[in-house]
Amino acid sequence: AQTVTQSQPEMSVQEAETVTLSCTYDTSESDYYLFWYKQPPSRQMILVIRQEAYKQQNATENRFSVNFQKAAKSFSLKISDSQLGDAAMYFCAYRSMNRDDKIIFGKGTRLHILP
């Protein structure tokens, strides 16, 4: 069974600095999707960035980028120029490309932004 592990329950970063959130996963499949979701206090899960496993190039969305290491099964999220609005719970997630599979979430990392 696939698993997703986020080893940092909480992290803090100074505003305008850079922070990296770690995520590792375990799977025997070769085709899958990886996601980072953000959940602010409003509760809604917001997609931050996604990566398809067959793409070697790391995904980037504005201040957010990933370091995808397929062989190491690692998918870390880097947030540059941290802003107060980035404070939230961040979830790493895995989904097989099988049509009827489910998303598997890590336990999450709570990110605090220090002014």
Place this chain on the structure above:
Amino acid sequence: KAGVTQTPRYLIKTRGQQVTLSCSPISGHRSVSWYQQTPGQGLQFLFEYFSETQRNKGNFPGRFSGRQFSNSRSEMNVSTLELGDSALYLCASWDRAALGAYGYTFGSGTRLTVV
């Protein structure tokens, strides 16, 4: 496009009662998933529906059931409520043809409290 709409946002029920939660997906999305989120267990998969058919089911007791209508709207029902059913219930919809591009879109959830 309107987002994923979940109703109600908050619900308080008594042990032994039953409850029905509703989810309206993004227009055009035929896939809907339900997740239970608790501080202790994190996000756990409940069910997945596609075109009115349940395609996947999580490891929850039979008290948890769901269905999807022809307009893709979905409901989940919990019968004989227990204190441990108190949680945030999240619904997500997605386009199977564009999963890698857009991921799952989540609603704001229904906060269920069982007293």
